[in-house]
Structures are given as C-alpha cells and as structure tokens.
Amino acid sequence: MTTIPFKKPGVTFSEETVAIRSDHMSKWFTLRHTRSIKEAVMWIAKGRKGDLSEKFKALDDVSFDIHDGETVALLGFNGSGKSTTLKMISGVMHPDEGYVGTRRKVAGLIEVGAGFHPDLTGRDNVYLNGAILGMDKAEIDSKFDDIVAFSEIGEFIDTEVKFYSSGMYLRLAFAVAIHTDPEVFLVDEILSVGDEPFQKKCISRIKDLVRRGKTLVVVSHDLDLIMDICERGIVLEHGKIVYDGPSVGAVAKLRDRPAADVQREQNERVERRLYWKRDERRKAAEEAAAKGEKYVPEYDPELDDPADLDDPTKVKRTKGL
Amino acid sequence: MSTSAPELMTPGKGRGLLDVFRNRYLLRLVVDKEIQIRYRGTVLGLLWSYLKPAVQFGVFYIAMGIFLELNKGLENYAIYLFSGIVLINFFGEIFGNSSRSITDNGGLLKKIYLPRQLFPVSNLFVALVHFVPQLLILLIACLASGWHPNFKQFLCMIAGCVIVAVFALGLGMIFATFNVFFRDAENFVDMIMMVATWASPVLYLFTMVQEKMPAWFYYIYFANPLTVAVELFHYGFWLPSTELWQHWHVPAHLMTIWTPVALLIAFGTLFLGDFLFRRYEGNFAQEL
Ligand SMILES: Nc1ncnc2c1ncn2[C@@H]1O[C@H](COP(=O)(O)OP(=O)(O)O)[C@@H](O)[C@H]1O
Ligand SMILES: [Mg+2]
Numbered sequence: 270m271t272t273i274p275f276k277k278p279g280v281t282f283s284e285e286t287v288a289i290r291s292d293h294m295s296k297w298f299t300l301r302h303t304r305s306i307k308e309a310v311m312w313i314a315k316g317r318k319g320d321l322s323e324k325f326k327a328l329d330d331v332s333f334d335i336h337d338g339e340t341v342a343l344l345g346f347n348g349s350g351k352s353t354t355l356k357m358i359s360g361v362m363h364p365d366e367g368y369v370g371t372r373r374k375v376a377g378l379i380e381v382g383a384g385f386h387p388d389l390t391g392r393d394n395v396y397l398n399g400a401i402l403g404m405d406k407a408e409i410d411s412k413f414d415d416i417v418a419f420s421e422i423g424e425f426i427d428t429e430v431k432f433y434s435s436g437m438y439l440r441l442a443f444a445v446a447i448h449t450d451p452e453v454f455l456v457d458e459i460l461s462v463g464d465e466p467f468q469k470k471c472i473s474r475i476k477d478l479v480r481r482g483k484t485l486v487v488v489s490h491d492l493d494l495i496m497d498i499c500e501r502g503i504v505l506e507h508g509k510i511v512y513d514g515p516s517v518g519a520v521a522k523l524r525d526r527p528a529a530d531v532q533r534e535q536n537e538r539v540e541r542r543l544y545w546k547r548d549e550r551r552k553a554a555e556e557a558a559a560k561g562e563k564y565v566p567e568y569d570p571e572l573d574d575p576a577d578l579d580d581p582t583k584v585k586r587t588k589g590l
Numbered sequence: 591m592s593t594s595a596p597e598l599m600t601p602g603k604g605r606g607l608l609d610v611f612r613n614r615y616l617l618r619l620v621v622d623k624e625i626q627i628r629y630r631g632t633v634l635g636l637l638w639s640y641l642k643p644a645v646q647f648g649v650f651y652i653a654m655g656i657f658l659e660l661n662k663g664l665e666n667y668a669i670y671l672f673s674g675i676v677l678i679n680f681f682g683e684i685f686g687n688s689s690r691s692i693t694d695n696g697g698l699l700k701k702i703y704l705p706r707q708l709f710p711v712s713n714l715f716v717a718l719v720h721f722v723p724q725l726l727i728l729l730i731a732c733l734a735s736g737w738h739p740n741f742k743q744f745l746c747m748i749a750g751c752v753i754v755a756v757f758a759l760g761l762g763m764i765f766a767t768f769n770v771f772f773r774d775a776e777n778f779v780d781m782i783m784m785v786a787t788w789a790s791p792v793l794y795l796f797t798m799v800q801e802k803m804p805a806w807f808y809y810i811y812f813a814n815p816l817t818v819a820v821e822l823f824h825y826g827f828w829l830p831s832t833e834l835w836q837h838w839h840v841p842a843h844l845m846t847i848w849t850p851v852a853l854l855i856a857f858g859t860l861f862l863g864d865f866l867f868r869r870y871e872g873n874f875a876q877e878l
Contacts, residue, residue, distance in 0.1 A: 298876060356875065359601060360703040361602060361700065361701065361702065363603075363872040383701035383702050386623060388627050388630045389626065
C-alpha cells in the first residue's frame with residue numbers, strides 16, 4: 270500500500286529487487302584533522318600510544334534494504350548522519366565496519382554545483398558536470414536544450430559562471446543533475462533551490478520521477494514535502510536508526526505527535542491541493558472553450574499519467590518545465 | 591539479511607588507472623578545463639608555455655654556456671641544454687600538478703564519486719600540450735644544425751618521453767596521496783623539483799660525475815630514471831646534430847642496461863603510486 274496517491278504502486282520486496290543494501294554499517298570520523306608529519310613521527314616513536322586524533326562514531330550499525338521503486342526519506346537533525354549515509358551509498362566514502370552495496374546505477378544530486386567551475390562558461394559547465402554525473406557526449410548533446418530551457422538561463426549560457434547570480438548558478442546546476450537518468454536518485458537538501466516558481470518546477474520534476482517509479486533516497490527538512498514524495502522514512506539520531514517505516518510515522522515521530530493526526534492532516538492537504546489543481550484546469554478549459562479553442566493541460570505528475578504524454582491532445586509538456 | 595545479495599556491487603571501488611580509460615570523455619573535458627583555467631585572463635595564453643622555457647634556456651645558456659664556458663668544450667651546447675630542459679620541464683609539470691591535483695579538487699571529490707585517478711592522469715595530458723610544442727622547437731633547432739638521426743635514435747627519444755611520463759605520474763600519485771594526509775608533502779615536491787634539474791645531466795656532462803665522484807655514486811646517479819631519460823634525449827637530439835663523434839658522449843650500457851632499468855623503475859613507481867592511491871582513496875573524501 271502506498272500513502273502517495275499518484276505513486277506507481279507495486280514495489281516488490283524480494284532479494285532480487287534490492288537496489289541498495291546497508292548491512293551493519295558504521296563510520297568513524299576524526300575530530301581533528303590538522304596533522305603534520307612531525308606529529309605522526311612522534312606518535313609512532315612513542316609506540317603508537319593512544320589515538321593520533323580523537324574519533325567519534327558518525328554512523329552506528331546502520332542497516333536497511335532499499336528496493337527498486339521505493340521512495341525513501343532520510344530524516345533527522347543536523348549532524349545525525351544523513352549526508353554521510355548518502356555518501357556511503359554513492360561511494361564517496363566507505364564504511365569502516367559493515368557493508369554497503371548497490372545493484373543499480375546510482376547518481377547523486379548530493380550537492381548541486383559541486384563540479385561547477387566559476388571560470389568556465391555555463392555551456393562548458395553543463396558538459397563537464399553532465400560527464401561527472403555519468404552522461405556521455407551524445408546524451409548531453411541530446412539533453413542540452415532541455416537543460417538550458419529548464420534552467421531559464423537563456424543567453425547567459427555562454428557567459429562564465431562566475432558572473433551568474435547565485436540563483437542562476439544553482440538553477441543551472443540543478444537542471445544538469447535532474448537531466449541525468451540514473452536508476453537510483455540520491456537527493457540531499459537541494460529542493461530549496463532558487464526562487465519559488467523554480468522550486469515548484471524542481472519539485473514537480475521529482476514528483477514526475479516518483480510517478481514513473483524511480484528509486485529515490487531523499488534528504489530534506491521540508492517534512493510536508495517528504496510525505497508528498499516518500500512512502501518510507503528512516504529517522505537517524507546520532508548515527509543510529511531510531512525509526513524505519515511509513516514516512517507519516519517518521520514525521521509524527523519528529524514532530525512528536527500521534528501518527529493518525531499527521532496522516533489525517535496530510536490527506537487533507539493533498540486533497541485540497543488536488544482539488545485546487547483540478548479546479549484551475551476546469552476553469553482554464555472553460556475559458557478556452559468560450560474562445561472556441563481546444564485546451565490541453567500542462568503535464569502534472571500528480572494528476573496525469575506519464576503515458577498520456579504520448580497523446581498530444583490529452584496533455585502537453587512545455588520545454589523547460 | 592545475508593551480507594551480500596547476488597550481484598550487489600560495492601560503490602566507489604574503482605579499478606585504478608583502468609577506470610580512467612573507460613572515462614575518456616570525462617578525461618578530455620577535465621583536460622580541457624585545466625588548460626582553459628590555466629590561461630584564463632592571460633593575454634598571451636598558450637604562448638606562456640613557449641616563453642617560460644625560452645627564458646629558462648636563455649638564463650642557463652648565459653650562465654653555464656658562456657660564463658662557465660661549457661659551450662666551448664661541447665659542440666652545439668644550446669641543443670644539449672635545451673633537450674634536457676624540455677624533458678625536465680615535462681617531468682616537473684606532470685609531477686608538480688598531479689601531486690596537487692587531489693587537494694585542489696577536494697571540493698568535488700568530497701561530494702561526488704568519480705574515478706579519482708582522473709585528476710593526476712589529466713595533468714599528464716595537460717603537460718603534453720606544453721611539451722609537444724617545445725619538442726617541435728627543439729626539432730627545428732636540430733634540423734637547422736644538420737640533425738641526421740637514425741631509427742635507433744628515434745626509439746631513444748620515445749623511450750625518454752615514456753620514462754619521464756610514467757615516472758612523473760607515478761611519483762605524482764604517490765605524493766598526491768601523501769598530500770591528502772600530510773600537507774608537508776607539498777614541500778617535498780618543491781624540493782624534488784628543485785633538485786631534479788641538477789640531479790641529471792641537463793646543464794653539465796655526465797662525465798663530470800664520473801670523474802669527480804666515487805663509482806657507487808655514478809651507479810646511483812644512473813639509477814635515477816631522469817638521468818637515463820635525459821641521456822636518451824641527448825643521444826636522440828643532440829648527438830646526431832654534432833660533427834664530432836666522441837665515444838664518451840654516450841654513457842656505457844645506456845641502451846642495454848640503463849634504459850631497461852629506468853623503464854623498470856618508472857613503471858614500478860607508477861605501480862606503487864597506483865597501489866597507494868587505491869589503498870587510500872577511500873579516505874580522501876573524509877580527510878580533505
Ligand atoms: N569528513 C568529516 N570529518 C569529520 N567529521 C565529519 C565529516 N563529515 C561529517 N562529519 C561529522 O559527522 C556528523 C554527521 O554529519 P552529516 O552526515 O553531514 O549530518 P547531516 O545529517 O546533517 O547530513 C556531523 O557531526 C559532522 O560534523
Ligand atoms: Mg547533511
């Protein structure tokens with residue numbers, strides 16, 4: 270059963286559909302990094318007594334399986350180990366103990382713009398970052414126009430990125446990331462990019478991925494949004510999993526409220542939103558009918574089946590939306 | 591829950607240098623980026639890669655050739671000097687830049703997984719962009735002074751390039767790894783680069799080492815792959831441009847013993863570099 274009305278149902282839970290497996294994963298970090306060879310030599314000379322630097326456990330015995338088509342939120346306060354978990358999954362870091370494995374092509378929207386270079390033009394950055402995120406030349410070529418349209422950068426695409434406003438910069442970076450097509454998407458706190466219209470566009474893209482049955486692992490502090498796109502929530506506290514279950518339950522735990530109340534409010538919110546969206550469409554259709562025009566609504570993953578996009582009379586998708 | 595379901599892969603476990611060649615497109619973009627960034631906002635752009643060795647050559651030629659009168663005892667000292675300088679610069683550029691490449695790209699390595707060998711290797715190609723034009727100038731100078739190489743000498747030039755490229759990349763990867771954990775490593779790199787010019791017969795003749803130093807020192811001196819590579823370049827570029835063929839211009843056993851030894855040491859260094867790099871790359875992201 271899924272708590273998200275528009276999500277493609279039917280995640281199969283079996284050994285064959287495991288996309289990501291984390292098994293008793295632990296990770297220690299050193300608290301102090303600055304070291305010189307002198308200190309290290311002294312430490313060895315003294316017979317390696319004590320630790321060269323203080324350590325703390327950032328992930329503590331974390332185990333979970335994520336299956337194909339699941340949408341999972343990683344929740345918890347700052348410093349609870351969410352980003353670290355995503356980095357383990359993407360292979361940026363390795364666990365000190367335990368095991369993490371993936372079966373699918375995983376790509377991270379871990380931090381947008383990580384591979385952007387200020388001295389390169391927008392165009393060069395699109396190619397460089399597309400390749401960093403695992404696309405080849407033909408793929409980037411074919412998506413280039415969509416990326417530029419989505420980012421709304423326009424003629425600035427051939428300007429060096431250092432002259433962009435921070436919003437423009439993030440928009441372009443997000444546009445590249447969202448146009449990669451991995452089997453598993455990792456999303457770390459990037460859904461608050463740019464101004465409100467752009468945010469809406471980003472969220473709509475993510476919902477489109479959800480609707481199409483993509484596997485997502487999302488970190489976000491927007492709990493309402495989490496309930497909209499994730500059916501499962503894992504709550505971390507000081508690197509330990511303290512909850513793993515339906516996202517509504519995870520949010521209830523974080524908000525310290527009864528799960529039934531949170532569920533009811535969420536249902537109301539979704540119903541209200543869908544009602545207004547449908548109402549808007551109805552009005553637009555009436556307006557068009559009054560003018561004698563045919564109304565084709567803009568694709569909305571919460572209302573439309575992506576298969577309808579093949580029929581141009583049913584629903585359309587404007588480039589860059 | 592079993593520890594490993596069938597077909598699960600450990601993320602971020604690369605196959606070392608092989609991964610770089612699977613990602614040729616990304617490698618090309620990274621090389622392009624490095625070159626563009628290097629010359630951003632400069633009026634002369636790539637011309638700098640000619641200007642710098644030209645000045646270096648001029649200074650050494652005046653100091654060593656004229657003041658210390660090396661060009662009197664040695665025919666075509668200019669070509670002798672330049673062929674060594676070109677090669678040592680090639681070494682310095684690969685070694686210096688690749689040993690800094692991981693710390694310089696820390697921001698990216700911390701966030702996204704990609705074959706990290708890409709960064710040291712990209713510096714090899716960036717260095718080639720500067721090395722090839724210098725080599726062309728050297729060729730022109732050689733041709734102007736009656737250069738007539740044979741096939742063997744041609745092979746020696748190629749061997750010299752390969753030794754330097756492989757050795758420099760290997761050392762670069764070793765120091766790139768050290769650099770992540772100990773920032774002191776950068777000072778070592780500077781020191782090695784300073785010594786490199788003098789620890790091989792770029793400015794003087796290897797026979798001076800033979801005359802002034804004990805025999806064991808001579809062997810250590812030739813165990814340095816750079817010495818062998820520089821001598822191979824002298825054999826390929828300088829010797830065929832001279833009239834006098836004095837047998838002491840070519841070190842004994844240069845091609846039969848020292849070249850295979852140098853190749854072995856160079857590839858051994860690369861192997862060690864790749865091994866260390868792979869051994870510790872899992873910790874790069876958290877230490878940077
Ligand atoms: N490379 C690192 N070295 C040392 N400590 C780190 C490193 N990366 C993260 N940490 C620490 O690990 C803890 C978990 O971090 P993180 O996973 O980023 O938390 P969050 O849940 O906010 O994303 C934090 O206390 C953070 O300071
Ligand atoms: Mg975080």
